Amino acid sequence: MTRDPLLQPFQLKHLTLRNRLMSTAHEPAYSEDGLPTDRYRLYHLEKAKGGIAMTMTAGSAIVSEDSPAAFGNLHAYRDEIVPHLKRIADDCHEYGTAVMIQITHLGRRTNWNKADWLPVLAPxxxxEPAHRAFPKEAEDWDLDRIAEDYATAAERMQAAGLDGIELEAYGHLLDGFWSPATNFREDEHNGSLDNRLRFTRRVLDSIRDRVGADFIVGLRLVADEQWDKGISKDEGIEICRRLVGTGQVDFLNVIRGHIDSDAALSNVIPVQGMPASPHLDFAGEVRAKTRFPVFHAARIADVATARHAVAEGKLDMVGMTRAHIADxxxxLKLSQGREHDIRPCVGATYCLDRIYEGHEALCIHNAATGRELTMPQIISTTEGPRKRITVVGAGPAGLEAARVAAARGHHVRVFEAAPNAGGQVRLAxxxxxxxxxxxIVDWRLAQLEAAGVQISFNTYAEAVDVLAEEPDFVFIATGGLPNTEILEEGNALVHSSWDVLSGDLSATGRVLVFDDNGGHPGMQAAEMLIEKGAEVEIVTPERFFAPEIGGLNHVAYAKALHQSxxxxxxxxxxxxxxxxxxxxLVTLGSDYGERTETRTVDHVVVEHGTLPMDELYFDLKPQSRNLGxxxxxxxxxGEDAFPARNPDAGFTLARIGDAVASRNIHASIYDGLRFAKDL
Structure with missing residues (x-):
């Protein structure tokens, strides 16, 4: 028996949860037509295989047709969802994992120009600035039908065999009534706290009438909006007490903050560079004052913090949602004594930023998450002959290819021109x-060390060095170099963003950063220049700056610019x-006319992606079995992707990552995984 607090069971009503780890509700946008089909199912099933106690689906599933999906939300208002959820529940239950779902009416947190173009409504x-909606004030007949929709949706979830439901009440319809910032009604739904809770109680009563007293019903709720316009800490804790006092609720999943803007949302869901687990003590205070089961998630990214949360009685269940996207x-690894083996969440929040930009959730350095249909989370040993694999380049693409090839059981040798691994990741x-x-780098280096992979640093490999290895397969992961040769004149006078990130350019004075990429490198260079006291102007041909950076990561850059x-x-x-x-003297123009203007500055930084370092690839290409x-x-x-165009050759050649074209970290990791997983 283990004494690890995280691996102790927790009794929630009649449900025994096998440990204290959960994945809180979030919408990965893997649904098809609002239904959780195989991609969605396998994503949750993988966490069940990984030993998690409970996985919470949806974020949130919508209960009414007039609440259109904001980002791939499941349709809890449709009967067709039941068999899909039942399959998820049955599959996860087989591995001992409980499954719940979060349901909601989004209220104003969506937009009217979607689905059936019905008016968005709110108290x-x-x-709602984040989704740009001007809502209609909900009428009595709206509330009648929505309360009924909640009850019917809950009934569907019970029919699907789920272990329970969670009502979403932060930034959505229910807590819109609670908050002074969003409730200006002049009827019985405003004024006293009991009035503002009136509709929530009605919804809970309606649900209990349908599902009975035994079905688990919880709330994910804001208990302090940290906003002079909104719910105060004292009022939020009193809301928790009163909801517990109804006897209709089985757990509280506590949130702190408000989500009207990207800046506010980033305090609720912190990203890298922000404090870890910033609301953990507050959640513990709610638990102490309500003496009720409390769950919480907000950048609890490591098991040491999660263990502390349980051991100190701050939480009953710890939400490690982004951490489980990474691993x-x-x-399972904890129970097997392999804590060191856990792939770390690095706080990049690539997952959530993709969702908020209308894409599916993907982890910046686990390319299998969300692709469980085609990509393995656990690399299996090959049943074929062991091969000699040579990898040139120890950036993210090369390290991942080497890791996967080694896990397959092959003999792997890595060459790296620099004294350290990591490439552009180390630079960032x-x-x-x-x-x-x-x-991202350190975890892979540890995996390679454990597998006995040799890395030759400070080695600029040429074709003769690669051929001397007598390889069966060669990965060219040599990356790229900054492309600054894009101006009509004066290319020799500019610096690259790499010059700033590496510290080679530590400029003060006036610096013009021309960002024709829209991702992190240009913005990170601007931020670092501002920190050193430079007066920065970002110039971009885009309609808005940094379009490749999502809202949560946008916040830190926007703050740096605003405060300087x-x-x-x-x-x-x-x-x-x-x-x-x-x-x-810089000359500026536009795609929208012929007029130009000039600026006088001290330095110019150009960010225009990279060009491949592909000389070695083209040297080896004619000698390869597939001719590249x-x-x-x-x-x-998932079949053999390398045609035998030169069948007498001894090795197959693949070029991956930025050695192909300028992309991002995830693209490089994905290349390394999918090219090496079947070797």
Whole structure:
């Protein structure tokens, strides 16, 4: 028997949860037409295989047709959802994992120009900035039908064999009545706290009438909006007490903060560079004052913090949601004494930012998550002959290819020109705020060391070095170099974003950053320059700045720009740079006309992605079995993707990551996984 607090069971009503780890409700946007089909099912099943006690589906499933999906939400208002949820529940139950679902009416947190174009409604017609909605004030007949919709949806969830439901009440319809910031009604639903809780109690009563007293019903609720306009801490704790006092609720899942803007949301869901587990003590205070089961999740990314939360009585169940996106097998590894083996969540929040930008959730460095249909979370040993694998480049693509190939049982040798591994990830991690990214590299280095993989640093491998290894398969993961040769004149006068990130350019004075990429490198360079006291202007030809960066990561950059004497110029293109004494004269134009203007600055930084370092690839290509070719259709199907165009050759050649084209960390990791998983 283990004494680890995280591995102790927890009794929730009649339900025994096998440990204290859970994945809180979130919407990965894997649904098809609002239904949780195989991709959705396998995502949750993987966590069940990984030993998690409870996985919470949806974030949130919508109970009414007039509450259109904001980002891939499940349709709890449809009978068709029941068999899909039943299959998820049955499969996860087989592995000992409880399954619940979060249901909601989104209220104002969506928009009217979706689905059936029905009006968005809320307690009062207060605009929701994040989703841009101007809502209608809910009428009595709206509340009648929505209360009924909640009850019917709960009945469906019970019929699906789920272990319980959770009502969402932070930023949605229910807590819209609670908060002074969003409730300006002049009827019985405003005024006293009991009035503001009236509709929530009605919904709970309606649900209990349908599902009975034994079905588990909880609330994910805001207990302190940390906002002078909203619910105070004292009022929030009193709301918790009163809801517990109804006898209709079985657990509280506590949130702190408000979510009207990206800046506010980032305090609720912190990203890298922000404090870890910032609301844990508050959640513990709610638990102490209500003496009731309390769950909580907010950047509890490591098991040491989670263990502390349970051991100190702050939480009953610990939500490690993003951590399980990075590694769905946390509990299993803990129980097997393999805590060191857990793939770390590095706080990049690539997962959530993709959701909020209308894409599906993906982990920045676990390319199997969300792709369980085609990509393995656990690499199996090959049943074929052991091969000699040579990897050139120890950036994210090369490290992942080496890790996967070694896990397959092959003999792997890695060459790296630099003194350290990591490539552009190590460069990005030079910034204090993004330093956690180095976990992407460190975890893979530890995996390679455990597998006995040899890495030759400070080695600029050439074709003769690769051929001397007598390889069966060669990965070229040499990355790229900054592409700054994009101006009509003055290319030699500019710096790259790499110069800033590496510390080679520590500029003060006036710096123009031309960002024609829209991702992290240009923005991170601007942020670092601001920290050193530079006066920065970001110039971009885009309609808005940094379009490749989602809302949560956008916040830190926006704050840095706002708090300095810096500015952003959109719809503008850098044409040329020339010397003007000790200064630089820049010429700016636009895609929207012929007019130009000039600026006088001290330095110019250009971010325009990278160009592949592909010389070695082209040296080896004529000598390779596949002549470098990849059958993409076969790759997608999981079949042999390397045609034998030169069958007498001794090795197959694949180029991955930025050695192919300028992309991002996830793309490089995905290349390494899918090219190596079947070797």
């Amino acid at each position: 009062s017609p207060v605009r 769905p097998h946390i509990a 991690a030079q910034s204090r705020r993004r330093s956690e990214l180095i976990g 004497a810096s500015r952003i110029t959109i719809n503008t293109r850098l044409i040329g740079v020339s010397r003007n004494g000790n200064e630089l 070719a990849v059958d993409y259709k076969a790759l997608i199907r």
